[in-house]
Amino acid sequence: MWSTDRATLRQVFYRAWRHFQEQTPLDGVEALIVEALVAHPEYQPLFEQEGGNGTADPTATPHMNPFLHLGLHIALAEQIATDRPAGVAAQWHRLQGAVGDTHAARHMMMECLEETLWDAQGAGTMPDEACYLERLKALPRPTPNRASKLNEPPLAK
Numbered sequence: 001m002w003s004t005d006r007a008t009l010r011q012v013f014y015r016a017w018r019h020f021q022e023q024t025p026l027d028g029v030e031a032l033i034v035e036a037l038v039a040h041p042e043y044q045p046l047f048e049q050e051g052g053n054g055t056a057d058p059t060a061t062p063h064m065n066p067f068l069h070l071g072l073h074i075a076l077a078e079q080i081a082t083d084r085p086a087g088v089a090a091q092w093h094r095l096q097g098a099v100g101d102t103h104a105a106r107h108m109m110m111e112c113l114e115e116t117l118w119d120a121q122g123a124g125t126m127p128d129e130a131c132y133l134e135r136l137k138a139l140p141r142p143t144p145n146r147a148s149k150l151n152e153p154p155l156a157k
Contacts, residue, residue, distance in 0.1 A: 010067055013037075017047035029074065036073035039103050043070070072110045079113075085129035091136040098140050108139050 003009050016030035017037055026034060037044055043066040083089040092109065099105040112135035120127040 013067065013070065014047055014049075017044070021048075032074045032077050033070060035077075036070045039073075040066070040069070072113060073106065076106060076110055076113060085133060087133050088136065091133065091139070095136070095139050109136060112136050112139065 012029065013033055016026060016033035019026050019030055020034045020037075037047065046066055079085070079088045080092045081089075092105070095108060096102055096105045099108065112132060115135060116127045116132040119131070
């Protein structure tokens, strides 16, 4: 799924949703995309356009760019699966038990990830894993329903 081309990356999302709709086998990242899309029915119409040509308007959703949001879901799933940074899987299990709602727990963790990425983007540095883990350890905490402050990273056209 790695590319510097925004259209190429977005095609992976369209293809995953199309494969799911056609009930064809999903590869690893497609399964992660579909899992996130199933949890977010508000994004599904964007991926049901004829041909999945990548022309969906990500501003059609009121709170966040769906590609960014789904990407955060994928990043978190991969972090938990690999326990990278070390300790993130333990925080996931702790929070999931404390909150009792898997999707809500993911969103809480994604907000910590988003804050960590935002800080790194603003400072022009790599994300601070120790700070990220400290944010996770501070959960659960109430989080306001707000739009993302993280900008999509610039990708080549």
